[in-house]
């Protein structure tokens with residue numbers, strides 16, 4: 001089973017040593033031939049230069065790279081300058097987000113929601129960028145209701161997003177239900193499933209708490225039962241996540257986006273497992 005719509009996410013390294021390590025990771029993951037690598041962006045501008053540097057590094061190595069861009073706390077002027085910078089480097093895809101300001105950050109800014117950012121990018125740059133936005137099959141943690149969140153997604157598509165990537169989840173039915181709802185609203189953009197490999201129990205619990213991803217009870221209990229046995233956690237994680245990926249692809253998901261955490265091993269293992277799986281499509 002394979003999909004050609006397969007992308008990999010990195011975060012910008014903070015040190016020169018980290019950048020060197022990321023190059024090695026990227027070179028390994030490039031062997032899997034992803035469609036593109038994306039690089040996250042710290043809301044409030046904390047990693048702005050790091051995002052651009054990492055994207056340019058990836059491009060220079062001959063791969064397609066997409067910066068993320070968040071709008072919370074930003075001014076129109078600062079975003080205009082960033083978009084111009086992206087264009088001047090020939091960058092033509094972007095993942096457009098609201099972002100989450102670090103706690104203690106003052107806030108302010110001229111944008112409230114990602115839909116406003118998508119609208120702004122289209123107004124400023126027309127069709128230059130292929131724009132991806134975020135989608136939440138298990139509902140964004142700050143949403144007033146699932147219906148409101150779906151409307152927020154619809155607004156991003158109506159503002160000009162070409163495609164979406166989901167927050168990670170471990171329940172394929174949440175993805176399928178979300179897709180049914182988007183189709184009922186007449187939204188037909190591809191929604192690529194965001195996939196977080198399972199490699200570390202406490203880190204997974206921490207992230208999932210923050211972003212509203214649910215770890216099903218049976219998975220949580222099983223992971224907890226392995227204690228410090230990292231090999232068993234990884235082996236079980238590989239089984240669970242690869243089975244979910246097969247279900248997603250067989251059920252019509254147009255592609256997969258791997259949250260690599262700047263590591264090659266887990267994404268490679270998943271990809272190899274998927275490549276060996278027979279296709280039901």
Ligand code: FAD
Pocket residue numbers: 039040041042043068069070095096097098099100112113114115133134135140141142143144148149150152153155156165166167168194
């Ligand atoms: P929005 O779509 O604006 O939604 C945010 C909240 O506002 C939701 O609860 C929504 O229901 C609500 N809402 C939206 N519009 C309205 C409206 N008009 N009225 C009332 N409520 C509304 N964060 C980063 O800082 N940097 C990154 O690089 C980054 N990359 C990510 C990549 C992916 C694929 C995903 C899934 C998330 C990423 N995030 C990143 C996290 C993201 O910024 C957070 O989840 C953030 O809280 C919401 O961003 P959004 O773009 O989904 O916001």
